Amino acid sequence: MPTSRSFLPLAYPSVKRSLAALAVITALLIGLRWQAVSHLSSHYLGGFEGDGGLYVWLTENAWRDLTERPWFNTGAFYPYGKSLAWSDNYILPSLSAALLERLGSSPVAAYNLTLLGAAALTAFCTFLLAHALTRRFDAGLFAGIAVLSLSYFASNLGHPQLQLFFWVPLGLLFLFRFMARPNLGDAVVCGVTAAGSFLCAIYYAIFLIASYAVLLGALVLLRPWYLARREWIGLAAALLIGFSPALPFVFPYVAVKSAFGARGLYESFYFSATALSYFSAAPLNFLYSSTAALSHSEAWLFPGFAILLPALISLKRLGGTKKLRLLNIALLGAVAVCLLSSCLSQFRPWSFYLCAGTAWIALVLSALLVFRIGALERQLGFEIFTNRALQAQWAFLALTFLVLSLGPLGNPEKGEYALGVFRLFYAIFPGMDSLRAISRAGIMVIFAAVILASFFLAILAEKKAWGRYAILALSCLVILEGVNRTYPLDAAPPLPAVLAKAQEKRLSGDVVLFLPMSSGLDDNRQVESWGDFATNNVRYMNWAATAGLLTVNGYSGQRTNLMRDYPGLLRDFPDDRSIARISAISNLRFVVVQTAKIPNFSRENFFARIKAQGTQIALLGADDTGNYLFEFIGQTKLSNSTALLFPSFPLGFATLELMAPYEKIPREIALKLKIADTQWKDLIIKTNGLWENYAVPLPESTDLVKPFKLSFELSDGAEIYLRSRRFAPQ
Structure with missing residues (x-):
């Protein structure tokens, strides 16, 4: 030039x-x-x-x-x-x-x-x-x-x-x-x-x-x-x-x-x-x-x-x-x-x-x-x-x-x-x-x-x-x-005291879920105000990052199915429906509930629901502002409708802790694993009543954004329980 x-x-x-x-x-x-x-x-x-x-x-x-x-x-x-x-x-x-x-x-x-x-x-x-x-x-x-x-x-x-x-x-x-x-x-x-x-x-x-x-x-x-x-x-x-x-x-x-x-x-x-x-x-x-x-x-x-x-x-x-x-x-x-x-x-x-x-x-x-x-x-x-x-x-x-x-x-x-x-x-x-x-x-x-x-x-x-x-x-x-008369200028809200307990107990890859995702829902249990959703979930993102935890929560330029559906499905946590839903999330270990943000909150009903869940969740602590920290156990009886969500990126393993109840005459049960309704792997579960870990390599995906949906196919009469579902990167 x-x-x-x-x-x-x-x-x-x-x-x-x-x-x-x-x-x-x-x-x-x-x-x-x-x-x-x-x-x-x-x-x-x-x-x-x-x-x-x-x-x-x-x-x-x-x-x-x-x-x-x-x-x-x-x-x-x-x-x-x-x-x-x-x-x-x-x-x-x-x-x-x-x-x-x-x-x-x-x-x-x-x-x-x-x-x-x-x-x-x-x-x-x-x-x-x-x-x-x-x-x-x-x-x-x-x-x-x-x-x-x-x-x-x-x-x-x-x-x-x-x-x-x-x-x-x-x-x-x-x-x-x-x-x-x-x-x-x-x-x-x-x-x-x-x-x-x-x-x-x-x-x-x-x-x-x-x-x-x-x-x-x-x-x-x-x-x-x-x-x-x-x-x-x-x-x-x-x-x-x-x-x-x-x-x-x-x-x-x-x-x-x-x-x-x-x-x-x-x-x-x-x-x-x-x-x-x-x-x-x-x-x-x-x-x-x-x-x-x-x-x-x-x-x-x-x-x-x-x-x-x-x-x-x-x-x-x-x-x-x-x-x-x-x-x-x-x-x-x-x-x-x-x-x-x-x-x-x-x-x-x-x-x-x-x-x-x-x-x-x-x-x-x-x-x-x-x-x-x-x-x-x-x-x-x-x-x-x-x-x-x-x-x-x-x-x-x-x-x-x-x-x-x-x-x-x-x-x-x-x-x-x-x-x-x-x-x-x-x-x-x-x-x-x-x-x-x-x-x-x-x-x-x-x-x-x-x-x-x-x-x-x-x-x-x-x-x-x-x-x-x-x-x-x-x-x-x-x-x-x-000239503007004023402009936004805020101090960061304090980290909930209950998160200190989660920080003490956390392991690498642990995930926390904050509730409620949205304070207001319409008659169809859909988010009433995305502005309110943004306010809540941005705060949760910052809290999780400070605590060193991964989180399901988030607000950004995309709206996922979880963002659209979970606010309504988890509104009455901890009830059977909400427990079943969060059981799908791999690595989920902690749930923080901000009761001050729940409209018409009833402490009596809340504790009744906690008691009804038995060993599915464990209350780890509460603070003076109405925040409750739970550890999620999530023991689940598998069925053909059970589905788990695992990251599709990076490459990694789905580690499942499974157990088939003890039988006097031991036998082996075939458990088929599917990804996107396509058979992926077969597992053999022994009916010995012992919890055992199975590490299953996840496939390489062309979609590096949306999670894998891992489902199961059980033989007739088979009884298998899931206690832990963890994702481990390669």
Whole structure:
């Protein structure tokens, strides 16, 4: 590839100016997050409940599990496998926290410093990108301050993975470096940033890769022959080389998708944005809390007028000539109809179809406008990539992600056609079919608006003597518009005292089950509130990890049959039905019941059920807060309907402790073992009344996620008992 080309002049700040920008960003960050800074070692930024607690668990366990457990297995969701790939894997933040702890930081401080550092990096990388493009320090610093102050990030502190946005401006900076001087090094770094983002927040990794495609597509429209064929081939190869370190981490996601399937379009339909989302701020926003009702919590996307208005003004340059005016008017009309119809769900499905149709028209017209801008510039003899061309690129990026954030624009579950732009991306773009909250694509619209605003302010500062003061005033306004009155900040709840007994008695591979999984159930014994389920089970995940136990409990990006069925089936633990159900779980040894979370709990009935189970369970202890610890014995008389669940990954053995009652005339009973209703092994059980262990190797499975279902076939009249069912990895 060529090593130099006077095409896109970029300007990088000096070390002194970079340090000055970093100082401003750090000071602002401390001010905006002062509550967290003042409770750095005691309270978790973003909270400990729900999604916040999930990422506390990931931070403290992802790296350790990755290095100590089978690849991508975790200590939760037992007996399922590859559970680190059920959501963002969060590996790099977990590694960062582990390194900080090695340096003497407490776990809470390490967690908070990782998030605060990510916010500072996001602002600083945005500053570098905007400075490079606008070639002005003040415009670049405005962009960094604007991104740091966004209400979007403050309102999503309970989603810590969404704070790790810095890979996007960093990756785009190197993409523009590549455009300016095509070379393998910058292209490889583009791939590395996508890989880094994948190891932090998968949404952003997908958005970053899509941004590469959109911006490069706009480059082709603007300057069709700028890159030669060999340069495109080199770029593709370099991107793959840069991304290749992440490939071992991608394959578990492929396995999870194979097991559970792609997300249904109905999910992205319900979690999509509308035009009103871009005028909706979080309820804790200082100035605009009243707008929260305009959208759902995943789509509070209002960036503030200090960003929105300069960004819109900057777009005037794109259609300023007479030759482009008609095309520009048509484009604005299509966008206006698209946005208006996105808000008219009461007229569905026709409003959706109108929105989808005009979204496609707007996208085609915008591509045509970008092409015409490039053609006019080429006719005028421009050899460099002008500011107008750069703004056209960013406007094209903003519009693409705007129409993506509107989702499929139709719910196939309701018999509607999904005709939105997202529907095509869902079908052909890698990873898009794994996204539920497609409204999060709106962050790319906001980010593009920040860059477009910085272009306008840079031009203003160059042409007007008061331009610098305008930048200062808008920087202050953007901070004010983004301020939230408060944000989630929680101390970790104490570990139940009864778990100390389980810690004393635990053996390697022991599993604990926490009940209730969900405090509220409907009339069909189904989970009434998945928010309540998340709160309970995230807390249980963290408790189990602290106690050094595997757990059946868990909450993440996938819902298993156990998550759906067990809350209702185990509601009346310990009764016969619940004991029969948990008898299926290999390695289950402890059950913790939080009676304070059971509606209308009756202590008398609870102890009556305990007594009725006899030796099936043993009460090991209780504490003052109503937590009870049981050891599960689970002696079971086998039948043809008995089924046990064992992990399918890694390879291992099912160790069964079996006994056939004593008979005066000893005989041997054939016991057939089946996996997925297919005969696997035969065991011979002697009728000597003695408990004996049988280690049965489990087969290699193509499904490394869902557990094996081990069942039995007994001969007529055979009587065999099972006391222990353990999984032991090879």
